Amino acid sequence: MRALRLGISALLLASVGAVATAEQAAAAPGGSVTREAWGTTKEGQVYRYTLTNGRMRVRILNYGGIIQSLEVPDRHDRVANVVLGFDSVAGYVAHPEPYFGALIGRYANRIANGRFTLDGVEYQLPINNAPNSLHGGKVGFDKHLWATTPFRHGDDVGLVMTLISRNGDQNYPGTLAATVTYTVDRRGGIRIDYRATTDKATVVNLTNHSYWNLRGEGTGAIYGHRLYLNADRYTPVTSTLIPTGRLAPVAGTPLDFTRPTAIGDRIRDDDRQLIYGRGYDHNWVLDREGDGLLLAAQLSEPDSGRTLSVYTTEPGIQFYSGNFLDGTLYGTSGHAYRQGDGLALETQHFPDSPNHPNFPSTVLRPGDTYRSATVYRFSVVEGD
Numbered sequence: 001m002r003a004l005r006l007g008i009s010a011l012l013l014a015s016v017g018a019v020a021t022a023e024q025a026a027a028a029p030g031g032s033v034t035r036e037a038w039g040t041t042k043e044g045q046v047y048r049y050t051l052t053n054g055r056m057r058v059r060i061l062n063y064g065g066i067i068q069s070l071e072v073p074d075r076h077d078r079v080a081n082v083v084l085g086f087d088s089v090a091g092y093v094a095h096p097e098p099y100f101g102a103l104i105g106r107y108a109n110r111i112a113n114g115r116f117t118l119d120g121v122e123y124q125l126p127i128n129n130a131p132n133s134l135h136g137g138k139v140g141f142d143k144h145l146w147a148t149t150p151f152r153h154g155d156d157v158g159l160v161m162t163l164i165s166r167n168g169d170q171n172y173p174g175t176l177a178a179t180v181t182y183t184v185d186r187r188g189g190i191r192i193d194y195r196a197t198t199d200k201a202t203v204v205n206l207t208n209h210s211y212w213n214l215r216g217e218g219t220g221a222i223y224g225h226r227l228y229l230n231a232d233r234y235t236p237v238t239s240t241l242i243p244t245g246r247l248a249p250v251a252g253t254p255l256d257f258t259r260p261t262a263i264g265d266r267i268r269d270d271d272r273q274l275i276y277g278r279g280y281d282h283n284w285v286l287d288r289e290g291d292g293l294l295l296a297a298q299l300s301e302p303d304s305g306r307t308l309s310v311y312t313t314e315p316g317i318q319f320y321s322g323n324f325l326d327g328t329l330y331g332t333s334g335h336a337y338r339q340g341d342g343l344a345l346e347t348q349h350f351p352d353s354p355n356h357p358n359f360p361s362t363v364l365r366p367g368d369t370y371r372s373a374t375v376y377r378f379s380v381v382e383g384d
Contacts (some may be wrong), residue, residue: 028249031157033150042194047091048277051157054186055079057379063089064142065103065161065180070334070380072188075305080216082306082344086328087332095329098337099209104135106165106172107362108207108353109283111317112224112242116354118173118363119201119372125171132240135209137170140371142180142209144372153249158183167200176364189377196370202219203362204370207351209324210342211342212308214301218335221335222322222343223264228298229257235350235359239276245356247285255282260300263343279340281315283350293375305383311375312347315360320344347374373379 031053038048038061039309057071068372069081069269085100086092114133119347127134132354146161158181165176167254181193194206213222234255250256254266254274259300274280288294296317297310310317320343325340353359 004283005180005252012046025337029355030155031152031186031232033152033157033159035150038312040088041145042327046145047148049148049150049159051159051182053155053157053184054188054192055068055321056184056188057188058182058184058190060159060182061089061092061150062100062146062161063142064094065146065182065208066092066127066142067101067208070190073279073380075382078304080304081332082212082308084211084213084217084337085332086134086329087334090375093327095300096143098211098329099135099142099327100345101208101210102148103161103164103206104209105141105178105203105206105348106170106176106202107133108135108205108209108348109347110134110240110242111334112240112352112355116203118203121173123171123173132242139170139207141165146180155186156183171314172202174198174202174364174366177208180206182361187377189375191375192372193248194370194372196364198364199365199366201363201365202352203354204364205353205362206372207314207318207346207348208374209344209346210376211344212299213342214299214306214308215304217342218331218333218337221264221338222301222342223267223339224302225263225343226260226300226302227263227319228260229255229284230294230296231286231317233285234301235283235285236273241277241281241351241357243283243350243352243359245358247358250284255284256278257284257319260298264340267318267321267340277323280319280321280343281323283318283348285350286309286312286315286317293373296347299343299345305381307381309377309379309380310345310347311377313371313373314347314349317350318344318346318348318351320346347372 059069110132126137180196183191293311300307350359
């Protein structure tokens with residue numbers, strides 16, 4: 001696979017240091033990282049890391065690399081958590097399928113019937129989203145403890161997280177060494193750098209699966225949020241949400257977000273694509289030239305003034321409008337999550353790419369390095 005050029009900075013890796021105590025963090029100028037024990041899984045101790053920088057505070061678990069909370073102010077300086085999640089590790093273990101805030105791998109999104117052929121060999125993956133394989137299989141990267149090392153470099157703080165996925169893990173070929181670096185800066189952004197190498201040809205597609213609600217977690221539906229997507233094409237899907245292989249124009253369809261549009265304006269239109277997904281659950285083809293960071297999406301919430309801008313080196317972005325939240329899960333604030341109470345913006349290569357030669361390749365070979373970067377940047381729009 002053609003390696004994307006933005007990756008983990010050697011300077012950041014050289015600056016890896018020890019976790020600060022709470023007292024050291026409070027006294028230190030600039031950003032800080034603290035750590036607390038946060039329960040256990042069958043793999044061992046779960047830690048929650050709190051990264052504070054400027055006006056942003058992010059909590060990340062070594063379990064699944066999960067962004068458990070992310071707090072930013074609104075136009076009146078009122079701080080709120082803007083991601084969905086659980087208040088204990090037990091919630092994530094008991095209810096993994098929403099993938100709240102998790103790192104996704106070895107392959108983000110769906111692979112048709114769980115099958116692909118690489119170098120003449122057919123591989124059968126676990127079926128966990130019948131009839132397809134979803135987000136890496138039954139035990140994807142979201143369900144493992146990642147080795148985690150905090151760092152501070154200048155005004156930036158972050159975590160370097162590593163995971164080894166052995167040959168045959170979920171029936172994927174090759175031993176994959178994955179590194180994900182979270183960096184929080186003082187300008188109101190969190191950057192995620194992905195890197196992976198393999199000892200045997202394989203496929204890889206990594207992302208983060210945070211659910212956003214810019215009014216605040218647990219405050220209800222996101223249908224009033226306004227969304228811009230830098231894409232004039234998308235990949236239409238079948239009834240099982242597998243791409244047909246076409247790159248279709250969004251013009252004249254409810255999937256046209258080339259101008260900022262309220263998510264609820266057309267979500268209940270009588271459109272086959274919306275019927276298949278019970279709302280939006282599609283991949284948009286970004287309008288890009290070159291390999292650098294590109295503005296892929298911008299999400300804004302009128303009442304709070306919070307705005308989220310998403311930049312990525314990836315060729316696509318999956319917009320999922322929380323269609324399968326059904327009121328049975330209770331989040332960090334104790335409120336039930338119902339349909340549309342959060343949305344995901346997953347930067348990615350296209351779903352089912354191994355089965356579509358016309359899609360950008362997700363093949364990674366020995367000697368090559370998978371690199372990808374995504375930045376989530378927050379700002380505030382003042383009211384009238």
